Amino acid sequence: MKAHKIITSIFAVLLGFGLAYGQTGTVQGTVTFAGSAPTMKPYKVTYNNNVCGNEASLDRLIVSKGGGVEYAVVYIEGAKAKPEKVSPSKYDIDQKDCAYHPHVLVVNHGEAFTVTNSDPLFHNVHGYFASNNETAFNIAEPVKGMKVVQHVRKPGMYMMRCDVHPWMNCYVYVSGDGFATATDKEGAFKLADVPAGKYKIVMWHEGWGTKDISGKPEFSKPIEETQEVTVTAGKTATVDFTLK
Numbered sequence: 001m002k003a004h005k006i007i008t009s010i011f012a013v014l015l016g017f018g019l020a021y022g023q024t025g026t027v028q029g030t031v032t033f034a035g036s037a038p039t040m041k042p043y044k045v046t047y048n049n050n051v052c053g054n055e056a057s058l059d060r061l062i063v064s065k066g067g068g069v070e071y072a073v074v075y076i077e078g079a080k081a082k083p084e085k086v087s088p089s090k091y092d093i094d095q096k097d098c099a100y101h102p103h104v105l106v107v108n109h110g111e112a113f114t115v116t117n118s119d120p121l122f123h124n125v126h127g128y129f130a131s132n133n134e135t136a137f138n139i140a141e142p143v144k145g146m147k148v149v150q151h152v153r154k155p156g157m158y159m160m161r162c163d164v165h166p167w168m169n170c171y172v173y174v175s176g177d178g179f180a181t182a183t184d185k186e187g188a189f190k191l192a193d194v195p196a197g198k199y200k201i202v203m204w205h206e207g208w209g210t211k212d213i214s215g216k217p218e219f220s221k222p223i224e225e226t227q228e229v230t231v232t233a234g235k236t237a238t239v240d241f242t243l244k
């Protein structure tokens with residue numbers, strides 16, 4: 001083989017390698033609260049106190065000492081969709097001490113999550129499409145130790161509430177393309193293996209206003225902020241969001 005052919009072949013192999021492994025980047029950042037965060041009033045619990053306690057947190061706004069906001073959902077719009085797959089459930093929502101744990105869960109499109117009741121009383125998980133407040137699913141778990149695997153195939157945000165204990169609320173975000181996550185305790189997020197390109201990146205937070213904190217609390221509308229991000233192969237782009 002002549003020298004130029006060898007060089008061309010090596011170049012072709014390297015190009016193929018680059019296309020297969022080098023065309024994705026990372027997006028990371030933080031969601032922080034500007035200034036001092038408002039103090040959230042606890043909900044006064046008037047029944048099932050032996051299990052639920054006397055006061056419950058609505059978990060609407062959780063800010064770290066450093067100002068990081070936990071449980072904001074961050075997702076990239078328009079990334080090439082991953083094929084739908086239904087895997088065994090690897091996500092869990094536990095109903096414990098009359099609260100949902102975690103408060104926000106992000107699952108990939110087509111994947112399921114398991115709902116457990118760890119309390120010795122009746123809970124149900126009433127899931128609503130956050131877009132129109134219509135019922136998406138309703139799981140009753142009357143007995144301690146019950147587990148139900150829930151598949152949610154339609155991408156989007158779901159709000160979940162217990163009809164027995166109206167302060168219990170949490171969210172499940174079903175990602176359409178797999179590039180979605182929730183912020184950690186310090187308000188940080190990281191999305192890896194994103195195909196290089198220019199995207200819209202969305203930060204969603206449930207909002208923390210409540211009209212009335214007795215009976216069934218009515219929550220204010222969620223907050224959404226959008227930025228543009230350019231993902232470059234092999235590099236990390238930083239995108240920060242601020243709530244106030």
Ligand SMILES: [Cu+2]
Pocket residue numbers: 098122123124162163164165168
């Ligand atoms: Cu309940």
